[in-house]
Amino acid sequence: xxxxxxxxxxxxxxxxxxxxxxxxxxxxxxxxxxxxxxxxxxxxxxxxxxxxxxxxxxxxxxxxxxxxxxxxxxxxxxxxxxxxxxxxxxxxxxxxxxxxxxxxxxxxxxxxxxxxxxxxxxxxxxxxxxxxxxxxxxxxxxxxxxxxxxxxxxxxxxxxxxxxxxxxxxxxxxxxxxxxxxxxxxxxxxxxxxxxxxxxxxxxxxxxxxxxxxxxxxxxxxxxxxxxxxxxxxxxxxxxxxxxxxxxxxxxxxxxxxxxxxxxxxxxxxxxxxxxxxxxxxxxxxxxxxxxxxxxxxxxxxxxxxxxxxxxxxxxxxxxxxxxxxxxxxxxxxxxxxxxxxxxxxxxxxxxxxxxxxxxxxxxxxxxxxxxxxxxxxxxxxxxxxxxxxxxxxxxxxxxxxxxxxxxxxxxxxxxxxxxxxxxxxxxxxxxxxxxxxxxxxxxxxxxxxxxxxxxxxxxxxxxxxxxxxxxxxxxxxxxxxxxxxx
Amino acid sequence: xxxxxxxxxxxxxxxxxxxxxxxxxxxxxxxxxxxxxxxxxxxxxxxxxxxxxxxxxxxxxxxxxxxxxxxxxxxxxxxxxxxxxxxxxxxxxxxxxxxxxxxxxxxxxxxxxxxxxxxxxxxxxxxxxxxxxxxxxxxxxxxxxxxxxxxxxxxxxxxxxxxxxxxxxxxxxxxxxxxxxxxxxxxxxxxxxxxxxxxxxxxxxxxxxxxxxxxxxxxxxxxxxxxxxxxxxxxxxxxxxxxxxxxxxxxxxxxxxxxxxxxxxxxxxxxxxxxxxxxxxxxxxxxxxxxxxxxxxxxxxxxxxxxxxxxxxxxxxxxxxxxxxxxxxxxxxxxxxxxxxxxxxxxxxxxxxxxxxxxxxxxxxxxxxxxxxxxxxxxxxxxxxxxxxxxxxxxxxxxxxxxxxxxxxxxxxxxxxxxxxxxxxxxxxxxxxxxxxxxxxxxxxxxxxxxxxxxxxxxxxxxxxxxxxxxxxxxxxxxxxxxxxxx
Numbered sequence: 001x002x003x004x005x006x007x008x009x010x011x012x013x014x015x016x017x018x019x020x021x022x023x024x025x026x027x028x029x030x031x032x033x034x035x036x037x038x039x040x041x042x043x044x045x046x047x048x049x050x051x052x053x054x055x056x057x058x059x060x061x062x063x064x065x066x067x068x069x070x071x072x073x074x075x076x077x078x079x080x081x082x083x084x085x086x087x088x089x090x091x092x093x094x095x096x097x098x099x100x101x102x103x104x105x106x107x108x109x110x111x112x113x114x115x116x117x118x119x120x121x122x123x124x125x126x127x128x129x130x131x132x133x134x135x136x137x138x139x140x141x142x143x144x145x146x147x148x149x150x151x152x153x154x155x156x157x158x159x160x161x162x163x164x165x166x167x168x169x170x171x172x173x174x175x176x177x178x179x180x181x182x183x184x185x186x187x188x189x190x191x192x193x194x195x196x197x198x199x200x201x202x203x204x205x206x207x208x209x210x211x212x213x214x215x216x217x218x219x220x221x222x223x224x225x226x227x228x229x230x231x232x233x234x235x236x237x238x239x240x241x242x243x244x245x246x247x248x249x250x251x252x253x254x255x256x257x258x259x260x261x262x263x264x265x266x267x268x269x270x271x272x273x274x275x276x277x278x279x280x281x282x283x284x285x286x287x288x289x290x291x292x293x294x295x296x297x298x299x300x301x302x303x304x305x306x307x308x309x310x311x312x313x314x315x316x317x318x319x320x321x322x323x324x325x326x327x328x329x330x331x332x333x334x335x336x337x338x339x340x341x342x343x344x345x346x347x348x349x350x351x352x353x354x355x356x357x358x359x360x361x362x363x364x365x366x367x368x369x370x371x372x373x374x375x376x377x378x379x380x381x382x383x384x385x386x387x388x389x390x391x392x393x394x395x396x397x398x399x400x401x402x403x404x405x406x407x408x409x410x411x412x413x414x415x416x417x418x419x420x421x422x423x424x425x426x427x428x429x430x431x432x433x434x435x436x437x438x439x440x441x442x443x444x445x446x447x448x449x450x451x452x453x454x455x456x457x458x459x460x461x462x463x464x465x466x467x468x469x470x471x472x473x474x475x476x477x478x479x480x481x482x483x484x485x486x487x
Numbered sequence: 488x489x490x491x492x493x494x495x496x497x498x499x500x501x502x503x504x505x506x507x508x509x510x511x512x513x514x515x516x517x518x519x520x521x522x523x524x525x526x527x528x529x530x531x532x533x534x535x536x537x538x539x540x541x542x543x544x545x546x547x548x549x550x551x552x553x554x555x556x557x558x559x560x561x562x563x564x565x566x567x568x569x570x571x572x573x574x575x576x577x578x579x580x581x582x583x584x585x586x587x588x589x590x591x592x593x594x595x596x597x598x599x600x601x602x603x604x605x606x607x608x609x610x611x612x613x614x615x616x617x618x619x620x621x622x623x624x625x626x627x628x629x630x631x632x633x634x635x636x637x638x639x640x641x642x643x644x645x646x647x648x649x650x651x652x653x654x655x656x657x658x659x660x661x662x663x664x665x666x667x668x669x670x671x672x673x674x675x676x677x678x679x680x681x682x683x684x685x686x687x688x689x690x691x692x693x694x695x696x697x698x699x700x701x702x703x704x705x706x707x708x709x710x711x712x713x714x715x716x717x718x719x720x721x722x723x724x725x726x727x728x729x730x731x732x733x734x735x736x737x738x739x740x741x742x743x744x745x746x747x748x749x750x751x752x753x754x755x756x757x758x759x760x761x762x763x764x765x766x767x768x769x770x771x772x773x774x775x776x777x778x779x780x781x782x783x784x785x786x787x788x789x790x791x792x793x794x795x796x797x798x799x800x801x802x803x804x805x806x807x808x809x810x811x812x813x814x815x816x817x818x819x820x821x822x823x824x825x826x827x828x829x830x831x832x833x834x835x836x837x838x839x840x841x842x843x844x845x846x847x848x849x850x851x852x853x854x855x856x857x858x859x860x861x862x863x864x865x866x867x868x869x870x871x872x873x874x875x876x877x878x879x880x881x882x883x884x885x886x887x888x889x890x891x892x893x894x895x896x897x898x899x900x901x902x903x904x905x906x907x908x909x910x911x912x913x914x915x916x917x918x919x920x921x922x923x924x925x926x927x928x929x930x931x932x933x934x935x936x937x938x939x940x941x942x943x944x945x946x947x948x949x950x951x952x953x954x955x956x957x958x959x960x961x962x963x964x965x966x967x968x969x970x971x972x973x974x
Contacts, residue, residue, distance in 0.1 A: 022879045022882075022883050022886060023843070028875075028878075028879065031878050031879055031881075031882045031883075032878055034882065035878040035881055035882060036878075053882060053883075054882070100840060101830070104795075105830045109830070146875075147875070148875065148877045148878040148879075149877060149878070160796065161796070162794070162795055162796020162797070162799070162800075163794060163795070163796065164794035164795070164796045164797050164867075164868075164920070165796040165797070165800075168794065168797075168920050169920050171874070171920060171921050171922055171925065172920040172921070172922070172940060174922075175922040175940075213796060215796075215799055239800075241796075241799045241800050241802070241803035242799070242803075243803065244802065244803050244806035244807060245806060245812075246790070246802035246803070246805070246806050246811075246812035246835070246836070247799055247800075247802045247803035247806060249802070249814070249834075249836075250790070250795065250798050250799040250802045250803075250832075250836045250838070251795070251799045253795070253832035253836075253838055254795025254796070254798065254799055254838065254840075255795060278943065279800070279804065279941055279942060279943035280800065280941050280942065280943075281940075281941045281943065281944070303733070303737070307649070307650060307651035307655065308591075308649055308650070308651070308737065308738070308740070308741025308742060309647065309648070309649020309650065309651045309652040309700060309702075309728075309741070310649070310651050310652070310655075311737050311741065312649070312702055312728045312729070312734055312737040312738045312741055313649075313652075313726075313728050313734075313766070313767065315728070315731065315733035315734045315736070315737045316728035316729075316730065316731050316733070316734035316737075317766065318733070319731035319732060319733050319734060320731060325732075325733035327736070343588070343592045343596070345737075345740035347736075348733070348736075349733070349736075349737045349740075351737070351740055351741065353587060353741075356510070380651075381651075387658070388515075388633075388634070388635065390635045390636060391515075391518050391519055391522040391523075391635040391636070392509050392515065392518055392635075394522055395509075395518045395521065395522060395540060395541070396509050396518075396540075399509060433651070433655050433656050433658060433659040434658050434659070435658055435659070435661075435662040435923070436922070437924070438658065453659060453662075453768075454766055454767050454768045455766060455767065456765065456766035456767075456768065457768070
């Protein structure tokens, strides 16, 4: 059984390193466990205090009133072996070791890590870390990290060799509209590693996409096997930073990772069915789109815009990203021309400059996605009235009276818009220059339409989606040709 | 005299196309002129109404009570020639023609545009447009666009062949912390073009950087001359989208622009001393940094981080962007090691993992920038306590009492941090995973420290800054070698 099942769904947790000083990392983690709504039992272990942050504390795991599923440990590294022995004797078989000061420091740290592994082996303890920041599990309402308020409830998982890129990113992910099912910080991977995580996540029904932040892959052969298994079910995206000189140096000092050249890792990812992305923006953006929208069956995209500049920029970036913005057939162009104002350009991009009837977007999108000429669409130029009524309201108070009607109109529009790509099984991506918190973006995101603030980001997302669709096709083909029995 | 001086600083404006219907584009523009705080006179011209949006309206320019500096026209295109004649006879010599339906449509539109040019020539009218969205001028508190609340007051100017990318971007720019001095939408450039704009902006004392959105350059020779003149004084950045097939097609339908291949434009930009950027994100990000920070004198950057992942990502992206993250000398490394915890990695990146004393960042940055070993620094991991105290406050009410003290501490820290790069004449760029509205980012931006939400964006900005510094050196060298007398 994958050890992550209990780590991410414990019935009870023993916490080492929390105290009544809220500035301590262990205290912050305990506070987050309590405030995030975890429903299991939580037992602070403290050598001296009888009570920690309002909970009864225990001097040792051996004195706990019941068998406990998981221990989280954030203490000086020298104390960790003793604690491993203590929890081992107390029957705890899962641990998250937050403490740093192990392999990433070399020398004595390396020895200390070896000692911890040995003790874990002796007692059969499976653990995350050391040198990690904990986990977040939406189904268990469990957040053992120091960062409050993860954007919970989504269907996307994040596995990271960086603590910051698994927990510090919560506000960053939330701003992008990405809600997460699970985040796992694997740290030095002294025991459980990225392969185990991927293996576990691939089995979960409610996870639809996985993002990896990697500085190394310690078991490449198993990574390929498990990557392919996961990749056949859901997109697995990886951001790898070890491929430059300074990147490799930084990673070595960070998690003791030995990095390989960019090209080598590129090959590893292709073999694994893992789609490589170029940064955290692209990772989060693509996870959002992949978790919400159908996959494109090819690389042809329609561009629909109500303004020339963003339309041109979308065309430019899509082509730069290796996608196609095909000229529409005469038939399709003619059909679109009957719908638009006399002189609009309709052969792709479809440019509805200064069109004020937003519902025209719905009809155009319907026609375009119905055609056999594109595999997806990108859209610029839908707006909630609230984003532009500030000065009008100041000057014409009567406008306030119709505000609600206008807003309801946009909500209805967003709902209708969201249905079209799903009905046609082709993805829709939206560009908006409004900020994430704006009424426009909020309502589109509520309707599960992925919205991005720049044309390049839209194109990058379209590229990743197309790449995953092609990867999936390739894997299916390879598995047909293979002489091995397939699951 | 450059005609833009009066267009951007008119004492009085006649507005064609505004009415008492607030949903009309002309009405929205008039409302914005009034609400943005323009101090000059505003005269709506309306054939029938006696009053428009609370102002006295005039049936024709000929009946205006005084000579007027500027007319803005948003009417059906067929009406424009007559209006040009009307304003010409009334002595108005500057115009902004918003109306679309000209060259961008070809055929009859082309003829109409020619007619407008001819009339303008006859009366000596210099004009922006047609097919543009107006201007924003901070010094004049003038906003003639349909978009309310431009982020005014900065020292950055934007000239754009796209209306959306000159006015719809206001919320986008504001979110990035970029305040703008001037935006000019040039539309079809039937008269005033990008070259005129650049020529004008290069003369302004309080403009420190210019961004261009381009689909074409209509006067390449003059562009080179004026680009070099402007570029010698301030960074000029360009985002060009015409270089792909669909991009070119979109641009043709948009502003009637004939585009050239990417490489050709690349050459044009280098000759002009204009630094090319790859998208609007990069344009806005780089303008922000260039308007606030000193230029790097070379390509060597220090990475200072309190977390391994972002440190590795910064190293990776900086190197991918063609910059260097040099290994520090033994001497510098030793000095940094005396300041940090025993086993921190200090040879660049400087990794202060889990350091809670933020003031250490100040001391490290001071030492690093004092050295001769880097030309700039990027930083990850400074936080305002408010961004992380939500759950702690919920659990430990006493913490609320020290909140103010903690916040003041961070404000002081941000101020001290901002002084260091200025003192050393080397740029500082900050990576934060917190959203733009967060206390951390807000206080850094108030301190004029540019903050970006992803490591790639930090690296792209560093690249553009370095590129501009190199361009400047090259231009100085070329001008020395030239046998022509130099200004």
